[in-house]
Amino acid sequence: MLVRFILPLIVAMAALTPAPAMAERVRDLGEFQGVRANQLTGYGIVVGLAGTGDDNLEYLTQAMKGTAGRLGVQLPAGVSPGLKNAAAVVITAELPAFAKPGQRIDVTVSTIGKAKSLRGGALIMAPLVGADGQIYAMAQGNLAVGGLGITARDGSQLTVNVPTVGRIAEGASVERAVSSGFDSGEVLRWNLFEADFLTAQRVRDAINARFPQAATIEDGITLALRLPAGADSRATAMASIEMLDITPAETAARVIVNSRTGTVVINSAVRLSPAAISHGRLVVKIDEKNQVSQPNALARGQTAVTPASEIDVQEKEAKVALFKPGASLSSLVDALNTLGTSPSDLVAILEALKQAGALKAEMVVI
Numbered sequence: 001m002l003v004r005f006i007l008p009l010i011v012a013m014a015a016l017t018p019a020p021a022m023a024e025r026v027r028d029l030g031e032f033q034g035v036r037a038n039q040l041t042g043y044g045i046v047v048g049l050a051g052t053g054d055d056n057l058e059y060l061t062q063a064m065k066g067t068a069g070r071l072g073v074q075l076p077a078g079v080s081p082g083l084k085n086a087a088a089v090v091i092t093a094e095l096p097a098f099a100k101p102g103q104r105i106d107v108t109v110s111t112i113g114k115a116k117s118l119r120g121g122a123l124i125m126a127p128l129v130g131a132d133g134q135i136y137a138m139a140q141g142n143l144a145v146g147g148l149g150i151t152a153r154d155g156s157q158l159t160v161n162v163p164t165v166g167r168i169a170e171g172a173s174v175e176r177a178v179s180s181g182f183d184s185g186e187v188l189r190w191n192l193f194e195a196d197f198l199t200a201q202r203v204r205d206a207i208n209a210r211f212p213q214a215a216t217i218e219d220g221i222t223l224a225l226r227l228p229a230g231a232d233s234r235a236t237a238m239a240s241i242e243m244l245d246i247t248p249a250e251t252a253a254r255v256i257v258n259s260r261t262g263t264v265v266i267n268s269a270v271r272l273s274p275a276a277i278s279h280g281r282l283v284v285k286i287d288e289k290n291q292v293s294q295p296n297a298l299a300r301g302q303t304a305v306t307p308a309s310e311i312d313v314q315e316k317e318a319k320v321a322l323f324k325p326g327a328s329l330s331s332l333v334d335a336l337n338t339l340g341t342s343p344s345d346l347v348a349i350l351e352a353l354k355q356a357g358a359l360k361a362e363m364v365v366i
Contacts (some may be wrong), residue, residue, distance in 0.1 A: 044126030
């Protein structure tokens with residue numbers, strides 16, 4: 001019988017015990033500068049569509065003439081082909097770090113004109129260029145389209161998902177590699193995902209404990225690493241650094257409010273100064289009814305309809321929640337639940353606490 005009371009007590013005490021700070025790997029806190037993906041874009045033609053193409057758009061006609069010319073087919077002067085089975089598209093892809101010529105990458109194909117669907121189409125070979133204007137990959141292949149669009153003769157339409165965007169798995173071959181310089185540079189830089197001086201200091205100390213005097217802090221987000229030269233030695237050192245365990249600094253106190261959905265997220269660093277909150281509601285209810293006045297059967301009067309309005313005003317009881325100095329997230333949540341606040345009311349209360357100087361957090365409205 002005693003166990004029935006002791007066990008819940010132990011569970012409750014464990015829930016009140018502060019959770020220790022969680023250690024994270026260096027690779028989850030930041031990344032090496034230069035070791036990143038690069039965006040590629042291109043312009044191309046999708047053919048083989050079942051009458052859902054761009055029809056007779058000028059830029060598509062010009063592109064198709066150029067494509068036909070490369071294949072040795074010369075269209076007669078003045079001929080403007082109706083290209084209902086072709087569509088002009090923009091091609092996008094991401095070139096991973098260290099990608100080498102001959103490797104394959106995925107591409108996404110999107111229409112830029114009046115094409116209604118890319119289902120069943122095939123992309124003609126098109127170059128993909130980077131921000132420097134150089135060609136880094138060539139794309140070609142059959143599209144996989146998850147959407148469906150149907151149009152009837154009377155103009156009625158049915159669209160499922162997005163039929164104007166398709167994807168080609170491994171649809172582009174890499175033609176040029178991007179040099180990252182990680183194996184030859186004198187200094188290799190590592191950047192935090194979010195600027196924090198304390199976290200940068202802890203990362204520096206952990207790296208120097210593994211590689212003495214290898215890391216120095218440049219600012220709140222960047223560390224300069226002096227590692228052994230050579231691809232093999234430097235890659236080994238980078239692998240060791242990425243797997244170091246770090247206890248990052250506590251995140252800044254922040255309250256995120258989504259004004260469109262009413263979602264409110266409060267992180268654990270939020271603290272409150274002494275404050276009291278009173279929240280109540282005034283409910284006004286107006287009930288409009290019509291009453292029918294029917295005269296006696298022998299009388300000569302007429303049936304009349306008269307409005308009858310009922311107005312009721314109710315003010316719900318307002319409760320007061322008192323916060324002691326340094327009140328934590330759990331205290332705030334418990335108090336707001338006691339007040340019975342809705343998401344919109346919660347936003348109003350948090351804004352009032354911020355204006356009163358009692359809420360020690362940054363308010364972010366998205």
